Amino acid sequence: MAFSSLYEEKCPFTRDYNLIKGELKNIDDYDKTCIETALHGVNQMVLSEWGNNTACQIILVTDGSTGVGPMSLKESLATANQRSAKIPFPVPFSFPAKLHIICLTTASDPCFIKSKPLYQRLIDMTGYDGTISVQDTFSNEASVTSMFQKLAEEIYSTFKGTLKCGNLESKIILSPAPVPYTKVTDFDSQTYNLWDVLDVCGFVSVGDVGSPMAISRHLILPATSSSNKTEHVVKNEVDITDDDVMDDSKTPSFCVLLHGALRVENMAALVTVGENWFGFIYSWADSKKKSNLMLTILSPGSDAVPWLGDLNYLGSSDSFSSDQVGSFPVRPTEKRSYSQNGVVWIRQAGLQSDIQKILRHARKLPEKTQQFYKELNRLRKAAISLGFLDLLNGLAYIFEQECMQLPGTAHPDCALQLQHAADVLRKTQNRDIKYVIIPLQTNYTSS
Amino acid sequence: MAFSMHTKLYPANHKTVFVLDHTPYFGISCESPIEFEFLKARTPGFIPMTPISKSLWTSSVESAIEYCRIVWDLFPQGKLVRFIASDTVAHILNTWNQTQQNLTHVMNGMSLIGVPPPPPPLRSVNTPLDYTVLHGLRAAIEALSEVTDIQQEKIQSGVDGQKILNRGRVICITSARDNDSMKRLEDIFLSVLTQQNKVSSTESYRLLTIDHCHLVIINTFPINIESQVNNHPPKNLSPILTTEVHSIKAPQIPNKLSSLILDHYDLASTTVTGIPMKEEQNASSSANYDVEIFHASSAHTAILKGNASDSAAIRTIKEGLEYETTTLKWCTPRGVTGTELQNCTATFRITPVDVNSRPSLCLINFLLNGRAVMLEMPRKSGGKITSHLLAAHGGEIFIHTLCTARSVLEDPPSISEGCGGRVTDYRITDFGLLIKQNTLLPIKNKNPEDGVLPIQKIKTRLNRLTRYWPLTISSTLIFNLKQYFDPLPSLITKDRISDDEVFQCKKVIYNLISLESKMEPLHPLNTGLRVKGQKREEQYKAMWNELEMLLKNNLHSENHRSVYTCLLECHKFDFEDDKIAEKVELDEALNQLDNIGPGKPEPGDQQRASVIRATTDSPMSPPPLTTTAPPSSRAAPRSAPGGIYSTQRTLFDIFAQAQNNVKPKMEFVGRLNSEGNVAKLYPNLKGDDRGPREQMEVE
Missing domain, CATH: 3.40.50.410 (von Willebrand factor, type A domain)
Structure with a gap:
C-alpha cells in the first residue's frame, strides 16, 4: 500500500513475487506524509481480507519524516483521544498486529531523532512489540537489503514446542506461530505469553465445548524429532518392532494417535498453553476432507468459557466424590431476564397480553382457578412495584365488566371469583407485595 | 465518545x-392512556372504563x-x-x-x-417539606x-500502590x-x-x-x-x-x-429477520418475524469494518429510534448443530430488546431448548455468508461471531502426510478409552483441602496413567492380550490399590503362569495383525518382559510394589535356579540384572516346545526381537540337546519346576524311546509300534 494524504492499495495479499515487484515500480510521489491515513487503510485492508483475529505484521517504510501540520503523526497522536466512536484512531488496530517502522535514513538524521519518540509511541499504542529500524551509516542498496533481511528473520520464526499428555509427548510446530496476547478487562490489563509445552489436562466432548471464543487458531504439525523418539523408547517402551531405519512418516507420533482418538470419540483435549491460559485441541477437517489437529487458543484466564465454569476446577469424576462432581453446561446462579418470566410493560402489547392471559383463565374457572390467581398475583405485584396503582383499579373494573358479560352457561364460580378478585384489588390496605390474593372458597369448587 | x-x-x-x-x-x-384492544369489541351496553x-x-x-x-x-x-x-x-x-x-x-x-x-396542601401552615x-x-x-x-x-492486589x-x-x-x-x-x-x-x-x-x-x-x-x-x-x-x-x-x-x-456499555443491536413462526390465531400458517437483540458491539467488528458496501447494506436506523441495528437473516438449522467446533472469533451474551414479545419468546425458547441458529449476511457481490451463530449454553444465550474472513490456513496438509502419518496401527481404541476415563467435569468444591487445583490433579493422574503406554499395536503385546490381563492394567495405574485389587493382579500373573504351563498360545485380540516372531516361548517371554516394564513403571504404593515383587520373586527364583544349574555365563549375568536372565529350560518343556515349533513356525521366521543376549552367547546351550530354542527363564519355568519338586513328572515315553533325546512325531504313522502311543499323554 502506498500512502500520502490518501492511500492506495497497490496489490492484494499475494505470494506472487513478480506481481509485487511490478507494482513497486509504479509508485508515484504525491503530496504529503499522513501516517494516520495509511494506518486507517491498513485497518480496512486487513479486516476485509483476514478479519479481526489474524495476527499481522505491518511494515511502514518511510524516510524518517512524520509529516507537517494537520494529519502529521504528531498532530494525529495529540488528537488520538478525541476521535468519535464511529471513526476511532486506527491504533490499536482491530486485529493483533506488530508495527515495524523502517526508516530509510541514518540514525543521526535530525529529522529521525525528532520522529523516533513519535514512532515509538505509535508502536506502544499497538500493544505489541514492534520495531524501528534505521541505518547507522549512509544508506546504500545493500545495507537496506540487509535491514529487511534482518526483519524477515525476526518475523518469520516458527513456534516449536512439545505437546504432552502425561508421559506421552510429541514435538510440534504451530502454524501460524502464536503471539503473546494482551487482555484488557475492567481494572486489568495483562500480557500473556505462551509456554512452549502444551500440556493436556483432560478431555471434553465437542458438544460441551460449544464453539467458545478463540483468540487464534493454529495447526499442530508433528515435528521431526528423532532424538525425542529414542529418548521415549529408552524411557518406557519395550521395542518389539523392527529396528529398521525408518522415515519420519513411519515413526509413530503421539500427535497422530491423539488426532485419531479425538476424531473417533468426537472429543477435544483441554490444554494449558500458558500461565492460567488454556486452549482446546481437536480434529478439524477443511472442506477438502483433509483432517488435521487444530489448536484453538482461548482468551486468557480460567473463566474464558462461561458454560464450562472455572477451567482450573475441572477434574475427573474418579478423583472426587460424586456429590462434588457437576455436569456441563455450568449454569449461572441467577437466571437471565428472558428465562425469568419477568414483567415488562414498556410496550403496551406487553401489558395487554398479560391482562388477556388472566381473562382467558377467568373464562375457564373453576378449572383454571390456580392459574388465574397465579397470573393475577404476578401482575399485581409488578403493578405495586412500579407504582402503577391505576392498573389495579382498572383491572378490578375489567373483572366486573367481565362478570356482567358472562354467558348464562358459565359456571357460578366464574362470577364469584371475578367479583372476589375485583374487591381485593380495590382494597388499598392490601397494596403490599407480600400480600397474596387467595381464591374465594366456594361450595362449587369441589364439584 | x-x-x-x-x-x-x-x-x-x-x-x-x-x-x-x-x-x-x-x-x-x-x-x-393505554388502549385495551380486547375491550373494544364488547357489546353496546358496555360502559367504557376510565382510561388508565x-x-x-x-x-x-x-x-x-x-x-x-x-x-x-x-x-x-x-x-x-x-x-x-x-x-x-x-x-x-x-x-x-x-x-x-x-x-x-x-x-x-x-x-x-x-x-x-401527594403534593402538600397549598396553604400549608407547617414549613413546607x-x-x-x-x-x-x-x-x-x-x-x-x-x-x-x-x-x-484491585487496590489490594495493585503493584507499587498503583x-x-x-x-x-x-x-x-x-x-x-x-x-x-x-x-x-x-x-x-x-x-x-x-x-x-x-x-x-x-x-x-x-x-x-x-x-x-x-x-x-x-x-x-x-x-x-x-x-x-x-x-x-x-x-x-x-x-x-x-x-x-x-x-x-x-x-x-x-x-x-x-x-x-x-x-x-459499547453495545450493538442486531435484528434477526425472517424467523418463521406459527401465527397465534392460525396455527397452520406461519409468517416471518423479526427479533431485535443487544450484545457487545465487538460481535460485529469483523463484518462492519470489513467491507464498507456490505456493511452499509445491513445497517439501518430503526423507526422511531436513534441507533443503528444490523439486520441478519435467520438461517433454519439443518440437522444437529453444535457437534463441531466452529471457528468462532468472539462470543457475547445477548438479550432481547423486547423480552416478552411473542417473537422474542419464540426465538428464546428455541435456543434455550438446545438448538442453534446461524445468521446470514447478504453480500453485495451476490451470495451470502454465515456470519454469526446464536446458541444457548447453560441457560444463557450467546452470539458467536464466526470467522468470515480468509484463513491463513489455506490448503493445509493432512495429518497423514506428516510425521507418523503412515503408521497405521495406532492404539486409537485404547486411547479413546483413556480419553473417556479422563473426561473433565466441573468440580463444585472451590476450596480443596489439599490446596491442589483439580486441573493439577488430573494432570498428575494422566501422568500416572501413561507411565507405560505404547503408541502402536505392534509395539505392545500385553495390551493386545486384554482377555488375559484385565483388570491388571487398569488397576495397576491407580494411585492406590486395595488388598483385594492386589490379589486380582496377582491372580492375573498366576493365571498367565498356568496358561504358560499348559502351553496355551496367547491369542492377540487384534487378529489380522500378526505380531512378528511369535514363537510361543518368545511370545511369553515378550509378554513377561513387557509386564515387568508395566509394573516397574507403576510403583505408586506399597501394594503396587507387592504386585511387582510377586513378579520379581519368580525372577529371583530364576537366578538361583541358574546358579544351581551352574550355567551362569557373562551375558546371562547381565541379563539377570534386567531380571530376565535366560535359564536352562526344564527338559520336558524343551521337548514340547520344539515339537510345537516344528509344526507352527516356518524356518524363515525371524529371530525373536526380545532376545536381549547376543546370539554368540547362545552357542553353548544351543548345541546342547534340545537347547536350540531355549528361552529365558520364565515364571512358568519356575512354576513348573516347583511342581516337579513336589511330584516328579513322568518322562515323555516317546523321548525315552528315542535316540539323541529327540522323539519322533506320530511314530505310528510310519511304523506299526502302537505300544507307546497309549501312554503318549500330556501330564
Missing part, C-alpha cells in the same frame, strides 16, 4: 447510579429497570447499578454488593417506597465514592422548570462532587475520590406539556464532570435509555 486506554481500563460503566425523582410532581399521569395511564414515576421506574435488565443480562458481574429515589430524603434501594445487584431486589425496594407522596431530587444526587455522589468489591480487590481510577455515571430522571434551573442543578452537582472529593481525600481508608463522573439528566414531562428545557450534548463542566441533558416526554424514556445504553 472516545474510548481511550484509560476509559477501557477504568470504565465509567463499572458504577452507575440511577437517581429517580420521587417528588409529588412525579405522581402525575403521563397522559398517555402510567404516572411519570411508573414510566421512569420501568425505564430504569429495563436498563438494568439489559446490563445484568449481558454482564452478570462487574457492571454495577444502584438506585436512589429522592423526595424529602434520599432512599437508597441497594448497595454495590453483588447480592443486591438484581432485579428482584430492586423491584422489592421500589414496592416499599411506593408511589410519590423540601421535596427535591438534589437529596438523591448528593447520595449518588457519596455512592460513587464508596469502594466496590472489585475496586477493593492507583486505580474511580469513574462512574449518574443517570438522573427528573423534571426541571427551565434551562436555568437545569443549569443550577448541574452546578450544584459539580460543587457537591468537588466537596465530596475533599471529604474522600481525608478519609481515603474508606472512600475513593471520584476521578470522573458522567451525569446524564433525563428531563421528562407528560405528553401534553411543552418543556422549557433544551437538550444539550455531553459537555465537560470540569475535568471531573461531563454532563448531558435529554428532554423527552415520559413514554419516550425507554427508547432514550435504549440508545444511551448502547453508548454506555
Whole structure:
C-alpha cells in the first residue's frame, strides 16, 4: 500500500513475487506524509481480507519524516483521544498486529531523532512489540537489503514446542506461530505469553465445548524429532518392532494417535498453553476432507468459557466424590431476564397480553382457578412495584365488566371469583407485595 | 465518545447510579392512556372504563429497570447499578454488593417506597417539606465514592500502590422548570462532587475520590406539556464532570435509555429477520418475524469494518429510534448443530430488546431448548455468508461471531502426510478409552483441602496413567492380550490399590503362569495383525518382559510394589535356579540384572516346545526381537540337546519346576524311546509300534 494524504492499495495479499515487484515500480510521489491515513487503510485492508483475529505484521517504510501540520503523526497522536466512536484512531488496530517502522535514513538524521519518540509511541499504542529500524551509516542498496533481511528473520520464526499428555509427548510446530496476547478487562490489563509445552489436562466432548471464543487458531504439525523418539523408547517402551531405519512418516507420533482418538470419540483435549491460559485441541477437517489437529487458543484466564465454569476446577469424576462432581453446561446462579418470566410493560402489547392471559383463565374457572390467581398475583405485584396503582383499579373494573358479560352457561364460580378478585384489588390496605390474593372458597369448587 | 486506554481500563460503566425523582410532581399521569384492544369489541351496553395511564414515576421506574435488565443480562458481574429515589430524603434501594445487584431486589425496594407522596396542601401552615431530587444526587455522589468489591480487590492486589481510577455515571430522571434551573442543578452537582472529593481525600481508608463522573439528566414531562428545557450534548463542566441533558416526554424514556445504553456499555443491536413462526390465531400458517437483540458491539467488528458496501447494506436506523441495528437473516438449522467446533472469533451474551414479545419468546425458547441458529449476511457481490451463530449454553444465550474472513490456513496438509502419518496401527481404541476415563467435569468444591487445583490433579493422574503406554499395536503385546490381563492394567495405574485389587493382579500373573504351563498360545485380540516372531516361548517371554516394564513403571504404593515383587520373586527364583544349574555365563549375568536372565529350560518343556515349533513356525521366521543376549552367547546351550530354542527363564519355568519338586513328572515315553533325546512325531504313522502311543499323554 502506498500512502500520502490518501492511500492506495497497490496489490492484494499475494505470494506472487513478480506481481509485487511490478507494482513497486509504479509508485508515484504525491503530496504529503499522513501516517494516520495509511494506518486507517491498513485497518480496512486487513479486516476485509483476514478479519479481526489474524495476527499481522505491518511494515511502514518511510524516510524518517512524520509529516507537517494537520494529519502529521504528531498532530494525529495529540488528537488520538478525541476521535468519535464511529471513526476511532486506527491504533490499536482491530486485529493483533506488530508495527515495524523502517526508516530509510541514518540514525543521526535530525529529522529521525525528532520522529523516533513519535514512532515509538505509535508502536506502544499497538500493544505489541514492534520495531524501528534505521541505518547507522549512509544508506546504500545493500545495507537496506540487509535491514529487511534482518526483519524477515525476526518475523518469520516458527513456534516449536512439545505437546504432552502425561508421559506421552510429541514435538510440534504451530502454524501460524502464536503471539503473546494482551487482555484488557475492567481494572486489568495483562500480557500473556505462551509456554512452549502444551500440556493436556483432560478431555471434553465437542458438544460441551460449544464453539467458545478463540483468540487464534493454529495447526499442530508433528515435528521431526528423532532424538525425542529414542529418548521415549529408552524411557518406557519395550521395542518389539523392527529396528529398521525408518522415515519420519513411519515413526509413530503421539500427535497422530491423539488426532485419531479425538476424531473417533468426537472429543477435544483441554490444554494449558500458558500461565492460567488454556486452549482446546481437536480434529478439524477443511472442506477438502483433509483432517488435521487444530489448536484453538482461548482468551486468557480460567473463566474464558462461561458454560464450562472455572477451567482450573475441572477434574475427573474418579478423583472426587460424586456429590462434588457437576455436569456441563455450568449454569449461572441467577437466571437471565428472558428465562425469568419477568414483567415488562414498556410496550403496551406487553401489558395487554398479560391482562388477556388472566381473562382467558377467568373464562375457564373453576378449572383454571390456580392459574388465574397465579397470573393475577404476578401482575399485581409488578403493578405495586412500579407504582402503577391505576392498573389495579382498572383491572378490578375489567373483572366486573367481565362478570356482567358472562354467558348464562358459565359456571357460578366464574362470577364469584371475578367479583372476589375485583374487591381485593380495590382494597388499598392490601397494596403490599407480600400480600397474596387467595381464591374465594366456594361450595362449587369441589364439584 | 472516545474510548481511550484509560476509559477501557477504568470504565465509567463499572458504577452507575440511577437517581429517580420521587417528588409529588412525579405522581402525575403521563397522559398517555393505554388502549385495551380486547375491550373494544364488547357489546353496546358496555360502559367504557376510565382510561388508565402510567404516572411519570411508573414510566421512569420501568425505564430504569429495563436498563438494568439489559446490563445484568449481558454482564452478570462487574457492571454495577444502584438506585436512589429522592423526595424529602434520599432512599437508597441497594448497595454495590453483588447480592443486591438484581432485579428482584430492586423491584422489592421500589414496592416499599411506593408511589410519590401527594403534593402538600397549598396553604400549608407547617414549613413546607423540601421535596427535591438534589437529596438523591448528593447520595449518588457519596455512592460513587464508596469502594466496590472489585475496586477493593484491585487496590489490594495493585503493584507499587498503583492507583486505580474511580469513574462512574449518574443517570438522573427528573423534571426541571427551565434551562436555568437545569443549569443550577448541574452546578450544584459539580460543587457537591468537588466537596465530596475533599471529604474522600481525608478519609481515603474508606472512600475513593471520584476521578470522573458522567451525569446524564433525563428531563421528562407528560405528553401534553411543552418543556422549557433544551437538550444539550455531553459537555465537560470540569475535568471531573461531563454532563448531558435529554428532554423527552415520559413514554419516550425507554427508547432514550435504549440508545444511551448502547453508548454506555459499547453495545450493538442486531435484528434477526425472517424467523418463521406459527401465527397465534392460525396455527397452520406461519409468517416471518423479526427479533431485535443487544450484545457487545465487538460481535460485529469483523463484518462492519470489513467491507464498507456490505456493511452499509445491513445497517439501518430503526423507526422511531436513534441507533443503528444490523439486520441478519435467520438461517433454519439443518440437522444437529453444535457437534463441531466452529471457528468462532468472539462470543457475547445477548438479550432481547423486547423480552416478552411473542417473537422474542419464540426465538428464546428455541435456543434455550438446545438448538442453534446461524445468521446470514447478504453480500453485495451476490451470495451470502454465515456470519454469526446464536446458541444457548447453560441457560444463557450467546452470539458467536464466526470467522468470515480468509484463513491463513489455506490448503493445509493432512495429518497423514506428516510425521507418523503412515503408521497405521495406532492404539486409537485404547486411547479413546483413556480419553473417556479422563473426561473433565466441573468440580463444585472451590476450596480443596489439599490446596491442589483439580486441573493439577488430573494432570498428575494422566501422568500416572501413561507411565507405560505404547503408541502402536505392534509395539505392545500385553495390551493386545486384554482377555488375559484385565483388570491388571487398569488397576495397576491407580494411585492406590486395595488388598483385594492386589490379589486380582496377582491372580492375573498366576493365571498367565498356568496358561504358560499348559502351553496355551496367547491369542492377540487384534487378529489380522500378526505380531512378528511369535514363537510361543518368545511370545511369553515378550509378554513377561513387557509386564515387568508395566509394573516397574507403576510403583505408586506399597501394594503396587507387592504386585511387582510377586513378579520379581519368580525372577529371583530364576537366578538361583541358574546358579544351581551352574550355567551362569557373562551375558546371562547381565541379563539377570534386567531380571530376565535366560535359564536352562526344564527338559520336558524343551521337548514340547520344539515339537510345537516344528509344526507352527516356518524356518524363515525371524529371530525373536526380545532376545536381549547376543546370539554368540547362545552357542553353548544351543548345541546342547534340545537347547536350540531355549528361552529365558520364565515364571512358568519356575512354576513348573516347583511342581516337579513336589511330584516328579513322568518322562515323555516317546523321548525315552528315542535316540539323541529327540522323539519322533506320530511314530505310528510310519511304523506299526502302537505300544507307546497309549501312554503318549500330556501330564
